[in-house]
Each structure stands twice: as structure tokens, then as C-alpha cells.
Amino acid sequence: MANEYKCSSCGGALEFDSKTQKLICPYCGAVHDAAAYDAAAGGAAAQQQAGGSSSWNMQSDNWNVGEDGLLTYVCENCGGEVVGDDTLASTSCPYCDSPIVRASQFSGSLRPDFIIPFKLDKKEAKAKLSRFVSGKKLVPKVFKDQKHIDEVKGVYVPFWVFDADVYGEVTYNATREQNNGGQIEVGHFDVFRSGNMSFRNIPIDASSKMEDDLMDSIEPFNTNEAVPFTPAYLAGYMADKYDVSPQEGFVRADERIKKSVEEAMRNTVKGFNTATPVASNISMMQGQAKYALYPVWILNTTWQGKHYRFAMNGQTGKFVGDLPYDKSAYKRQLFSFAGIVSAIVFGALFLLWLI
Amino acid sequence: MKKMMKIYKLTLALLLLAVLTLTVCPMQLRAASDTEIYVVDNANLIADGEEAALNSRLAEISAKYDTNVIVYTDSSLYNVTPQECADAMLDSDAFKKRGGGILFMVNTEDNDWAFSTVGTGITAFTDAGQEYMIGKIKPKLSDKAYDKAFNIYADLADDFLKQAATGKPYDKGNLPKGPFQAVKDAIIAIVAGFLASLARVTKLKGETKTVKKATKATTYLVGGVTLAGAQEVYRNSEFRPVVRSTGGGGGSSTHVSSSGTVHGGSSGKF
Incomplete structure (x- = not known):
């Protein structure tokens, strides 16, 4: 099933507006509440959400599988053909720009636990890029002046969000120096620390299309602003379903947790000149993975034949991206x-x- | 008979003095024979003409500041230290005419140098001052350009005595400045400028890279660490000496020579 969000007043394609956090018709200006729209639609989209279908049925959502494995869909608004891969969850018609949401990609066990809606729009993303490069002295002037940005996409990126309660034990070889009657006495100690820590909402990129380091760099997201998922939030934005399993995501989360535990434990060892860890045992007492969609603006540009990709946190505005530098x-x-x-x-x- | 006894006793005393002095520094008596001599070149390091000119120069400086500025060279010290030899030479009657002074000794047998100061010379030629002086003289000694070395010594002694007359002798933090070393300072400036600039452009280059993989999850730690156990077990200790700073005050360190006179001085090799 593919949802095309049409205005009930004029039939125009609705888009989710980051400022008002509502669905807005760009043609007649009608405003619709996102969650209420999906609920009121009561049709296929809502049924898909409530149906609990745990498998993705390509035949039932009007997408056809081509010989090359790509999926095609005929836009109900203009009849244009939309092409996507099997992770595509939300896009827009390249001919009439109508938002198209594949609700089946988010049904049953594929349904995200929550979503953080976009707070910043495309205009702010472009302005941020301009500010981002303007202060950098080594960025080529031509690059700074270049007004053309190949592509600006608002993407809901799938994330695994981990909660974990951790117990850790670390033993250190520590030394303490003190002046003792004209001599320096270096005391050697075995220092042991054990303790409990709780980590909440560690985001791990669940899309193989997005570079992990790029997604790490726009952290953190404020999960206090997360809302229950409803497909209407995707209208006007790109979205993919996850293609990185929670088990794969957990490996990265586990690495990050272990390093943080070691650091936190080290901070409790005070009054010593040196403390070198010699043994550690960190175990997860309770772990939980949630599936979420986070808002990211992706800006692509090409300079001297090389592709540059920038990302902006669509909630906080944190902007990152590796820039070219001018050797001269x-x-x-x-x-x-x-x-x-x-x-x-x-x-x-x-x-x-x-x- | 009485007169004969007197001559006999005097001869004996002189012989005894000569033997005692020779055990400390063999050539002392040779210098002591002429109070106008300020250069005793027993090692024959400089030509006669150079020696005469140097002697005249040192005599002039000595008279100007009512002190003794002496050069003494030898080719052997006969089992006494350079400092002991320099002290003994300065203690000899020949140089007691004026109140204090400085003696610069060179021994070619073991490439020794030594300064000995006494009286007002202790104040005028501080430890830091002597270190400064030998720093200027030593390169010439190493090149065996002895006449140049002794003339540098004479120039420095003149300058040091002039400064001491103002009541603020050259000392640590107040040493004479040499000519402006434009080439050396330019090299220092270029290296410093290049390093500072390199640090700056490295930082600027770093600003173009903002994408970095996260290795920790500390941002997501809620409530910090709840310690369940904390133990610190003492194993053993080791001791090491305190390294003391060498940056002490100025002034002159002194010692007492074999004749009981308080001296300043320093010695070393070239």
C-alpha cells in the first residue's frame, strides 16, 4: 500500500510542515493534524498500521518488482512512474512532487517505536551550509561562492535506539607520589572499582545507505521531543526502513558503552598520579533496542569531480561534513x-x- | 758571627718558603720576583711582543681600578689542582700590592683553565660572571689562539671592573650583552614563525573535517556511576631523590686557599 496524502479540501498533495508540525496543503493552505489525518483516513494506511502484518508484501502495496530488482510505482496523481529499492519507505513523485509513503514498510514489527519530526526546514539547511563554509579559511573560494547544491533531501533515517543497564568491574595499577624527607616516595596500589550505570537512547544508524560516522557526528537527538510514529510525518520527506539488524547495531552500541564505562570508572579513581587498567569485566544487565526514525537533512554537492555530502540534524541544526581544502x-x-x-x-x- | 747567623737564618727561611711554595705551584716565585709583571707565560703560549702588549694592557687596567688583573700560564701543575695553583699564585706577595684582583690561569698539559679571585675581585667577578667570561674565552683557547683569548679576558675584566665600580657588578640576570646577533636571532624568528604558522594551518585544516566516528556513549549515561565497590590496596613503595632546580641566586661562592685566604674562582677544561 502506498499513501498519497491528498488535501481533503482541494486534492493537492499535503506535506508535513516542520514549523507547525502539521500536514499543510501548499495549494490551498489547509492544515491537518498528522496523527488525526492517519486515524481519520481509516483506510488502507490505518488498516496497515493496525493489522500487525509482520512481512512486507510487495504485491499488495501496488509496487511492482522489475527485472533488475528495482520497484516501480505509478503515481496516482499524475500517472508518472516512481522507482525505488526495497528499503524505500517514503519519497515523492519526480514529476508532480506528490509525497508517496509506503505504509507497509512501517507496519507490524517494522513499525517504528517513535519518530522525531523535522523541526528545521530546507531553507534553514541551505543557510546552515552557507554559514558552515563561510568561516573556513582553507575552503576554496570557488566552493564557497558556488550557489549550486546538487541535492537537498530531508530524510527520516532509521536508527536503533539502545537502552542498557551495565555492571562494570575494573582493576588498576595505580601510583601515588609524595615528598618524604627529601625523597620522592612512589607508592604502588591495586585499585578496584565496581559499579552500575544506565545508558538511555544511544542511537545507532540502521541504514546501510548512510555513513555511520556522518550519522554519529550529528548526535545527539533530543528524545524528549519524540512522538509515536504515524506515517503522515513522512509526507514530503524521504524515508528508508532499516536494513541493519538490531544485532549488528548492538555490536556498535556495546563498543561505545564499554569505552564509556571504562572512562566513567577511571574518573572515580582519585588521588593517584597514574592509574593503568589491568583487568576489566563489563556486563550488560538489561538491554533494549527501540526502532526510531530521526530527521536528517542531507546536502550533496560536487566540486572538481569529487562528491561531498553534508548532514544536518533536522531537530537541533547541528551541521557536519568534510569540506575540501585549497592547497594553494x-x-x-x-x-x-x-x-x-x-x-x-x-x-x-x-x-x-x-x- | 752574629751577622753570619742572621744571613744563615734568612737563607734557610727563604729556602723553606721556596720548597713550600713549589709544592703548591712551582712557578710562583718567578712571578713574585717582579711586582710589575701581570703576565707570567711559563708555557710560552704567546710571542714576546704579544706578551709585552698584554702586560701593558693588564697593568693599565689594574692601575685604573686599583686591583690586579693577571694572566698565568704553565705546562705542568705538579700534582696540584688548577684552582689551588691559581689561588697560590694570586696569594703571592707580588700581587698583594693592590686590594684584590683576578687571575686567569691556563695549563697546557691537561688543557686546564682556572679563575681565582680575591678581595674586591670576589665581588666584581661573580660565579655567573666567570661563567660568562669563560664562555667567551674558551673557543679561542680551544683554537689555541691564546693571544686572542687573553685579550678577550683583558677586555672583559675591564668591563666587569667598570661595572663593579657602579655598585652593581655583573651577575646572574645582569650580564653584559654582546653584539646583536642578527643572523642567529633571524633563524630563531623564522623557526618560531614557521612552527606557529604550521600549528595554525593544521588547526584550520582540522576545521574542514567535522565528520568523526563516535567511540563513546557518555552523552547517554544517565545519573553517573553508582559505585558498588571501591578498594585501594597498598603494595609497595620505591624512593627516588628529589631533583632540585639549579636556578639559584647569583653572587660568588668562596673557598679558603692553602694560605688561609678567602678566594672566589672556578676552573675547567678547554
Whole structure:
């Protein structure tokens, strides 16, 4: 089943508005509550949500499988053909821009536990990119002036969100130095610490299409603003269902948890000059994975044949992305600043000699 | 008969003094024979003409500041230390005419140098001052350019005595400044400038990279650590000496020579 969110007043394609957190018709301005819209639709979308179908039936949601494995869908609004892969969950028609949501991708066990709706729009994402590059001295001027951005996409990225209660034991070899009658006494100690810690809402990227480091870099998301999932929030945005299993996600979460436990334990060892961990045992007492969709603006651009991808947290506005640097600007900055500092140092040395 | 006894006793006393002095520093008596001599070049390190000019120069400085500025060289110390030899030479009657002074000794047998100061020389030539002086003289000694070395010594002694006359002798933190070393300072400035600039552009380059894999989950730790156990068991101790800072005050350290006179001084190798 594919939902096309149409305005009940004029039939125009509705889009989720990040400012008002409502579905808005860009044609007549009608406003609809997202959750209420899905509930009132009462049709296929709602049935899919309530139906508890745990498997994704490609035949039943009007998407056809092509010979090359790609899925095609005929837009109900204009008849245009929409193409996607098997993780596609929300997109828009490339001809009429009508939002298309595959509700079946989020039904039953595939249904996210919660969603953080977009708080910032495309305009803010573009402005953020401009501000992001403007202060960087080594970024090529042409790149800064380049107004063309290949693509700006608002994407709901699937995340596994882990909660974990952890028990840890760490033993350290520690030393303490004190001045003892004209000599330094170095005392050696065995230091043992054990304790409990609770981690909540650790997000792990569940889409193989997104680079893990890019998604890590836009953390954190504020889960206090999360709401129960309803497909209407996806209208006007891209979305994929997860293709990284919770077990795979847990491996990354576990690594991060262990490092944090070791660091937190080390912070409790005070009054020593050195403390080197020699043994540690960290065990998960209780763990839980939740499935969530987080809002991310993805901006793509190409410069000198190389592709650059930036990401902005669609909730907090945190903007990241590796920028190109101009080698000639690097040399210019290096030598001009070196010349200035050298002149100042030489002048200072001369003044010191005069005094 | 009485007169004969007197001559006999005097001869005996002189012989005894000569033997005692020779055991400390063999050539002392040779210098003591002429009070106008300020250069005793027993090792023959400089030509006669150079020696005469240097002697004249040291005599002039000594007279100007009512002190003794002496150069003494030898090719053997006969089992006494350079410092003991320099002290004994300065203690000899020949240099007691004026109130204090400085003696610079060079022994070519073991490439020794030594300063000995006495009286007002202790104040004028502090430990830091002597270190500064030998720093300027030593390269010439190493090159065996002895005349140049002794003339540098004369110039420095003149400058140090002039400074001491102002009541603020050269000492730690108040040493004479040499000529402005433009090339050396330019190299220092260029290296410092380049390093500072390199640190800056490295930081600027780092600003272009904002994508980083998360390795911790500390942001998501709720309520910190609830400690269940904490134990610290003492195993053993080891001791090591305290390394003391060498940056003490200035002034002159002193010692007492074999004749009972208080001296300042320093010695070393070139």
C-alpha cells in the first residue's frame, strides 16, 4: 500500500510542515493534524498500521518488482512512474512532487517505536551550509561562492535506539607520589572499582545507505521531543526502513558503552598520579533496542569531480561534513602567517637586546 | 758571627718558603720576583711582543681600578689542582700590592683553565660572571689562539671592573650583552614563525573535517556511576631523590686557599 496524502479540501498533495508540525496543503493552505489525518483516513494506511502484518508484501502495496530488482510505482496523481529499492519507505513523485509513503514498510514489527519530526526546514539547511563554509579559511573560494547544491533531501533515517543497564568491574595499577624527607616516595596500589550505570537512547544508524560516522557526528537527538510514529510525518520527506539488524547495531552500541564505562570508572579513581587498567569485566544487565526514525537533512554537492555530502540534524541544526581544502590557500596561509610571526619575534628579540 | 747567623737564618727561611711554595705551584716565585709583571707565560703560549702588549694592557687596567688583573700560564701543575695553583699564585706577595684582583690561569698539559679571585675581585667577578667570561674565552683557547683569548679576558675584566665600580657588578640576570646577533636571532624568528604558522594551518585544516566516528556513549549515561565497590590496596613503595632546580641566586661562592685566604674562582677544561 502506498499513501498519497491528498488535501481533503482541494486534492493537492499535503506535506508535513516542520514549523507547525502539521500536514499543510501548499495549494490551498489547509492544515491537518498528522496523527488525526492517519486515524481519520481509516483506510488502507490505518488498516496497515493496525493489522500487525509482520512481512512486507510487495504485491499488495501496488509496487511492482522489475527485472533488475528495482520497484516501480505509478503515481496516482499524475500517472508518472516512481522507482525505488526495497528499503524505500517514503519519497515523492519526480514529476508532480506528490509525497508517496509506503505504509507497509512501517507496519507490524517494522513499525517504528517513535519518530522525531523535522523541526528545521530546507531553507534553514541551505543557510546552515552557507554559514558552515563561510568561516573556513582553507575552503576554496570557488566552493564557497558556488550557489549550486546538487541535492537537498530531508530524510527520516532509521536508527536503533539502545537502552542498557551495565555492571562494570575494573582493576588498576595505580601510583601515588609524595615528598618524604627529601625523597620522592612512589607508592604502588591495586585499585578496584565496581559499579552500575544506565545508558538511555544511544542511537545507532540502521541504514546501510548512510555513513555511520556522518550519522554519529550529528548526535545527539533530543528524545524528549519524540512522538509515536504515524506515517503522515513522512509526507514530503524521504524515508528508508532499516536494513541493519538490531544485532549488528548492538555490536556498535556495546563498543561505545564499554569505552564509556571504562572512562566513567577511571574518573572515580582519585588521588593517584597514574592509574593503568589491568583487568576489566563489563556486563550488560538489561538491554533494549527501540526502532526510531530521526530527521536528517542531507546536502550533496560536487566540486572538481569529487562528491561531498553534508548532514544536518533536522531537530537541533547541528551541521557536519568534510569540506575540501585549497592547497594553494594552505601554502599562502602558512607562509604569510609565518612571515608575520617571524617579523614580530625578530622585532621582540631586538627590543629585548636593546633593553 | 752574629751577622753570619742572621744571613744563615734568612737563607734557610727563604729556602723553606721556596720548597713550600713549589709544592703548591712551582712557578710562583718567578712571578713574585717582579711586582710589575701581570703576565707570567711559563708555557710560552704567546710571542714576546704579544706578551709585552698584554702586560701593558693588564697593568693599565689594574692601575685604573686599583686591583690586579693577571694572566698565568704553565705546562705542568705538579700534582696540584688548577684552582689551588691559581689561588697560590694570586696569594703571592707580588700581587698583594693592590686590594684584590683576578687571575686567569691556563695549563697546557691537561688543557686546564682556572679563575681565582680575591678581595674586591670576589665581588666584581661573580660565579655567573666567570661563567660568562669563560664562555667567551674558551673557543679561542680551544683554537689555541691564546693571544686572542687573553685579550678577550683583558677586555672583559675591564668591563666587569667598570661595572663593579657602579655598585652593581655583573651577575646572574645582569650580564653584559654582546653584539646583536642578527643572523642567529633571524633563524630563531623564522623557526618560531614557521612552527606557529604550521600549528595554525593544521588547526584550520582540522576545521574542514567535522565528520568523526563516535567511540563513546557518555552523552547517554544517565545519573553517573553508582559505585558498588571501591578498594585501594597498598603494595609497595620505591624512593627516588628529589631533583632540585639549579636556578639559584647569583653572587660568588668562596673557598679558603692553602694560605688561609678567602678566594672566589672556578676552573675547567678547554
